Amino acid sequence: MNPSNPQPKRQKQRKVLLMGKSGAGKSSMRSIVFSNYVAKDVRRLGATIDVEHSNIKFMGNLMLNLWDCGGQDGFMEHYLTRQREHVFGSVTVLIFVFDIESREFPADVINYSNIVRALEECSPSAKIFCLVHKMDLVQAQLRERLFVERSEYIRAASEGFKGAVEFFATSIWDQSLYKAWTQIIYYLIPNASTIETLLRQLGEVIDAREIILYERTTCLMVTHVTRGEEDRNPFTDRFERVSSILKTHKQSMAKHTGMPATSANFAEMHVKTGRFMFFITRLTENTNLAAVIPPSEQIFNAARLNILLARHKFAELDIASKPRMDMSQA
Amino acid sequence: TGRLPNSKQGDGKPRLLLMGQRRSGKSSISSVVFHKMPPSETLYLETTTRITKDQMHSFMDFQVWDFPGHLDYFDPAFDVDNIFGEIGALVWVIDAQDEYLDAINRLNTTILNLQQHYPSINVEVFVHKVDGLSEDYKSDTFRDIIQRVQDELSDNGYENAPVSFYQTSIYDHSIFEAFSKVIQKLIPQLPTLESLLNSLCSTCRIEKAYLFDVLSKIYIATDTSPTDIGSYEICSDYIDVIVDISEIYGWDRSNPDAQKTGDSSAQDVSGDSGNDDAESLITMEKKGSNYLYLREINKYLALICIMSEDSPTEKKALVDYNVSIFQEALQKVFQR
């Protein structure tokens, strides 16, 4: 791989299916992650009729074609029969959402199994992520056990994907949603390792404890570099927590100033304490960079400057592409 | 029989008494406001059967007493002096989604009783759970409740009783705003704080400044320019941002076995262990938008300012300087 080699700026289309039974929460999570809804707003959503397509431009050249597939039985039937090729062909990722509250869990899994078979037939190299959703409705101390139980059961019904399917417990009411979607996006990003190399270099230069790259509109983490003792940071869920903090802040600014959420972006935010300094600023058209550095004004000023200088390198990356995923799936 | 509000007796900590019908939301309120419980988890709260007393340690210490719904406080067997003897406020919670006539009758009886024996106690009526109601229904209900209480008071010649009304819900900022106002009435230094904030705002051309109690997100004072709920909410949300980030990256690096499950360090919001007061600035991308500035004042309090229009980088030094003056002045007001 040679990152400096200019690549044709071709757009990478990734087809992502969002499936699961009606009311499971698919459209809710889509609206929150991609359309600036807050958790409270999703009550306004009606059942999805047929498939709702959205094209989401992510990291320059990566285009997500998200298919939010209405989950009512009639539609499901349709996907599996008349539209089988159309729906399940050339899929990169299937996200299947299970409602933890569902009273017909075994039946849900049978439906899932049918979907998986169709996927195996039409897109055998696709990747499956299963989200066990609405976890907030389960009492905290029961969550882990129930999640493990359900995942095992679902895995057993995953046909040829048994070994590779990944599970996440999610809820729109906390950062677990961001954790799952961060993993999904990471899987879809074509040039993650190149970005990481560049980030690591930048980290050395500015002597950061940690730097994190966030996509600007969704606030999802693209990737991060952790250095030195920050490895011992006890908050292992900090990346998705920061996603959720940033997103919430953006929505708060939008709501209370009357700005549309899409333009309520901050130019820069910093937090300085006796223990650390944190700042987050625009890196490229599609990304924000967060840096955590030791508590020193000098390091802070130098870091800001160096990030400014590094911008153009990342700007190229934003559009260049390396088909990491295609290679790994060959 | 009435005592002046400041003639302290006993431990002298202002008391907030939470009363109202069963299931009206008292325990939920105190859990959300004083214990950071996420609102959705209040669904699992058990009915309160005994008086629950919470000590809140903050810029000033106060107590929150949560009462079971069915108690008859004026039962002679009950030590009313012990309950109402301290300065403080009675927060009466009415479930606006439920039949409320009984609740109002009991509230009226209570106010009349208080007026005879403890006329200086503020009665703060929270018309609660308004989140589920349509705008129209909400305001009709609110007006109706106020009317019914005021009619009863004036029938008995107590038009001037210290009774106030708020619309609240644990699902938004309204409950924190209401508590802010309740608590401000109990702070003798309020006028001083307000004038300090006013002068800070005019020297630095700050649009709005709030002094927040960081842990509870109650604001204990603001400058006297008109307050709108929006700016309070922005500042309150901003505190969350700072507290959360401080929690995540403020872990104790000197401790070699810090690799434990990270929680509970939330108390250590920002650096009483570090040397510097926490400081934060957010600038917006869109030209002419407001920007936000936060500065930790002491262990409990943070100053948050909303500023606009001019360039934050140019003004930063001026603001920093004036804020440190403000901070010194405040140290004299609160000796802790």
Ligand SMILES: Nc1nc2c(ncn2[C@@H]2O[C@H](COP(=O)(O)OP(=O)(O)OP(=O)(O)O)[C@@H](O)[C@H]2O)c(=O)[nH]1
């Ligand atoms: N408690 C809880 N409720 C949720 C969560 N996510 C979604 N919901 C609720 O679930 C309901 C259905 O959500 P939708 O997103 O419309 O469901 P869907 O999967 O798109 O349904 P179809 O479009 O019919 O397939 C809504 O009332 C949401 O408020 C969650 O994490 N927790």
Ligand SMILES: Nc1nc2c(ncn2[C@@H]2O[C@H](COP(=O)(O)OP(=O)(O)O)[C@@H](O)[C@H]2O)c(=O)[nH]1
């Ligand atoms: N919709 C709504 N429900 C609330 C609100 N506050 C409390 N509740 C619910 O009301 C119920 C009773 O609350 P609880 O605090 O136990 O009442 P208490 O008996 O007065 O202490 C719980 O299920 C809470 O979740 C609110 O602001 N809005």
Ligand SMILES: [Mg+2]
């Ligand atoms: Mg839907």
